[in-house]
Amino acid sequence: MTSVLYDAPGPKAKRRNIIFSVVFVALLALLAWWVWQVLDDKGQLEWALWKPFTEGAAWTTYLLPGLGNTLKAAALAMVIALPLGAIFGIARLSDHRWVRGPAGAVVEFFRAIPVLLLMLFANEFYARSTDISSEVRPLYAVVTGLVLYNASVLAEVVRAGILALPKGQTEAAQAIGLRKGQTMTTILLPQAVTVMLPAIVSQLVVIVKDTALGGALLNYSELVSARGTLAANYANVIPSFIVVAIIFIIVNFILTSFASWLEARLRRSKRSTGAVLGAEKVEDLNAAEIGGSYGTGAEGKP
Secondary structure (H helix, E strand, O other), X not given: OOOOOOOOOOHHHHHHHHHHHHHHHHHHHHHHHHHHHHHHHOOOOOHHHHHHHHOHHHHHHHHHHHHHHHHHHHHHHHHHHHHHHHHHHHHOOOOOHHHHHHHHHHHHXXXXXXXXXXXXXXXXXHHHHOOOOOOOHHHHXXXXXXXXXXXXXXXXXXXXXXXXXXXXXXXXXHHOOOOHHHHHHHHHHHHHHHHHHHHHHHHHHHHHHHHHHHHHHOOOOOHHHHHHHHHHHHOOHHHHHHXXXXXXXXXXXXXXXXXXXXXXXXXXXXXXXXXXXXHHHHHHHHHHHHHOOOOOOOOOOO
């Protein structure tokens, strides 16, 4: 089967694809075997290094509290950055220059600064200008840096998602007398959510991973920072890195899986044709039409 965008492979192409697949799998298996051998030669596969992960102390003392702090910072940043990004994204589409200009300047400014620099600046600002205690200051700094950077990125995602919609949607809304605010909230945004969802989810995954920057330089006790303490106590640096990487993969997989389910649900709901009328409703409508509810009297006269 062929289409405008894709030509079905012929016999030669199928054979070539099979050969490439076999070669790739073989190289991947060879790489995995090499990594296994290197770890084994260096003594990193000894049971004594992996045994702490089968005991509750390593999880309840280090990994689970660190994971909780990671999710806390990421959740706070998501909750604040999503609506803030939507506001700035919509503001960049405003017809008023005094709204569009400052919003664009803010978005471009914070989008151009590395998130780590924003975290460091926020930490110094809170240390020198506020009374926030040193215990919670790293959390405030991490969340502030994540919000400032990711809200500016999400603003561009929202703006691009709205602009990706056909212009006929806006023109149809204007034709029936809707104001621009009503058009945005009732027509454009609900449709743009499905378009924006993959990009939004990828940015949420970035937020979860970027919390590790706070642990590296601000002493925020998130998952990677907790891994360092665990490795110092059990002398299992490589195994602890592997376990923490697996935890991040699981968390991000759950997030992307939920987003995929939500996107599919939204697409199914948009394909729906509306409520199904029962037999009684249909009879009532027919009786109303015969009885003159469409501009005629009881006897069918105007």
